[in-house]
Amino acid sequence: MKYEAVIGLEVHVQVKTRSKMFTRVAAGYGHDENTLTDPVVLALPGVLPVMNKAALDAIIKAGLMLGCEIAPVCKWDRKNYFYPDSPKNYQISQYDQPICLGGNVEIEFPGSARNVMGEHKSIPLTRIHLEEDVGKLNHGALESLVDYNRAGTPLMEIVSEPAMHTADEAFAYLTSLRNSMIYGGISDCDMEKGQLRCDANISIRPVGETKLGTKVELKNLNSISFVRDGIAHEIARQIAVTESGGTIVQETRDYDGQTGASQSLRSKEMAHDYRYFPDPDLMPVKVDDAWKARILAECPEMPFEKQRRFFDQYQIPYTITSVLVPDRELSDYFEEAAKLSGKPQAAGNWIVNDLLREVGLAKVSLAESKIKPAHIAALVKLIDSGTVLNNAAKEIFIEMFSTGDLPDVIAERRGLKATPTDAGELEQWCRDSIAANAKALAEFKGGKESAINAFKGPVMKASKGRANPKLVDETLRKLLASL
């Protein structure tokens, strides 16, 4: 029998705010244990939560970017359960009235090859709500210690509809969602730092069946590749169980990315009763149209919209946009270089091939790079005018990266400008080249246009690379026509 998997993802994204969700102490990662705490974070007797408005701004932004409906009132509920990483033993969350409803995430499937754009699809969202993160347990041999630095960090939970069917699709969803959140400045989404975490609800059913099968919740998918591997593993497990005559039980399973195996954490019967009720310490907050309009003005263009615009506006290929677009900063960098140079394709090539390589080798960020869009534009113009030749430009680029000097300064200093060659000298090199390659000459005469390229190499070699390729081409054609 053929099976179809049905997958829904619950993604937790830490919101990048200076302070925590319900108190003023700083939020952050990598600090000494229990230093990002205060009486509120530690839930000392008598403390009260006060909402961080910046976190609400951020989730409204996420909602508007993903096309959600924004609820007119932000209401808070308590989710009650005991666990040592939760200082109050309840989590302030949103239960029946999430701040964002509906919406969708546009995803791109892998193409047939790396340079081919894949199919696009829209994955519908159920809701997004805001809550507070918990602390971290460090288990030792004899005791477990708790670090509350993470506790109280604003956390969004983004819940998709069960609308995905393959591990690749889930992977594409997560990638797109992550890009969008980074685009919006909502989160850095560093999975290693736990800024983005993913749980998956997975079920299978025979192809053609419309009813949902029994779902299994897969937890601890804590890297983007574990998400793909874990889901693929779970789908295979469910099919194997079903095929061997077993039944899938509703449960929560823990995926171990290291071993590639999963094990049951708890069954449906062991599910918590969270005893949700409205938090009496927090007043509902009205989100009016003016508030939404203010946030809407801060929303960036979405990555895939940008890609479509790049195709239209700059006529650049997928191989370039697919590199540029996922990175908002790089896209902005490109646009500036494209505008300054007037040659989007050339600017794009320099950025995608050379700049990213140098930046990667030097382990610096784009912002730290000494090559600015103006440098790229200047270099493109020098090449276009024939002032520098391609090989020289490569050398100039590397020096530009280390010094930050403008390309014409470097070309001048290093004597890399193409010296205009004597017309007679060039013609002689061309004659020599044609004379030395009778086969190519015959082919060209026979109508094979591309055979002309065979004459160019020796000419360039004879000129020690200084000859202007445009002139070489013109001279060769003139000579060939006269033969």
Added chain:
Amino acid sequence: MSSELFYKPVTELSSLLESKKISSVELTAAVVARTKAVDTKVKAFNSFNETDALSQARASDERRAAGQARGPLDGIPVGIKDVISVAGQPLTASSKMLANFVSPYDATVTKKLKNAGAICWGRLNLDEFAMGSSTENSAFHTTCNPYDLERVPGGSSGGSAAAVAAGEAIVTLGSDTGGSIRQPAALCNVVGFKPTYGLVSRYGLIAFASSLDQIGPFSRSVEDAAITLSAIAGHDPLDSTSFKTDLPDYRAELTKRKGPWRLGIPKEYFGQGLDPEVAAAVEKAINYYEKLGCEVKNVSLPHTEYGVGVYYIIATAECSSNLARYDGIRYGHRSKDAKDIVDLYFKSRAEGFGPEVKRRIILGTYVLSSGYYDAYYLRAQKVRTLIRQDFLNAYKEVDAILTPTSPTPAFKRGAKADPLAMYLCDIYTIGVNLAGLPGISVPCGFSQTGLPIGLQIIGQPFQEAELLAIAQTYEKGHDWASKKPNL
């Protein structure tokens, strides 16, 4: 000066301090000495720190000497219920759970008292986590009613009421969730004032039931209550439920508001269970207002009978969640022989909490459970709205409502072993919390056996100034407060 400094009201003491006839050190020393002399009998305090109090008093005297006195509370010893945080002092909630807990931060009211120059004096006993009406639920000891040591002072703020009555503090702070300020005030012959929900910050008050809790003062006079309220009221950015409103000078307002008022008498508050002596004393008070030209009208608060039921759903639901943090992990009592994390929770909480606290946590957990939420919690919230609406309807016709504070005078220790009988002590005070209204209890007489009786006056939301003026009008015509206990 008089050896009875400890019995004087703030109004008189602040004049004495201002005119330098006494020093704060002198006053504080008198209060400390009085406490040492009588608290072995009254047992109002869980703990006090004489050295700390006297050093605060010296600081006050130095301020005054430098011409920087901060107002009427500067140099006045103010006792604080052991459920309100004072940095560096124990914060026990009269529970084994927090027996060794010292708070590292000040509650907002504590900060405000300090800013007003008050001497933060001692930690006052209460029913564990403010759950009870007699202080018998304190894990440490039961406070005695200064007017009859065999009897309870009421609760949960029994220590705060008894301390003012016995001269162990000039003013005290308590908290009121279902009557925990007004009822002990009535039983101890002092003024007890619960402000409108949201007027005084709850930051630093150990939460029992967040939507009902409110801090307020105990004092010897209505004017002292007004002075203390001015010091502690006001919007607090650390409490989202605190209200942004302009604050009048409550003391100054007292002289500006003269009535006559329209006063409502709700028949539902004068029914079965009301002690005849209490009924008679309250009737007399009502007649007094009438004689002064006030219009007295019968009003109806038809949902009153549901008050106790609604209260014990909402309050227990909230407390079951609020008290979850006491788990033995970060602070507080931790069981020594737990095998694993679940065992640690069970044993620490089983050992740390007393029976009444456990009873309410269990009840609250039940009413919030999946499948019961709609039937209990949600429905209780709806009835709560109706109860509030009852009051607001009544206020279309009257300016304030008069009722007994407590159905009976102080009862003997152990007399109400049945929890339900104890819950009925708050039958006249609970509605005020459910509706979020201000309420005050003022002394209005004594039983034949010499037990104090209190008159409750219920005001309109945020109309504290009017309510205090109405209360003071009664107080001016009577001298119940001058009858001190024999200790």
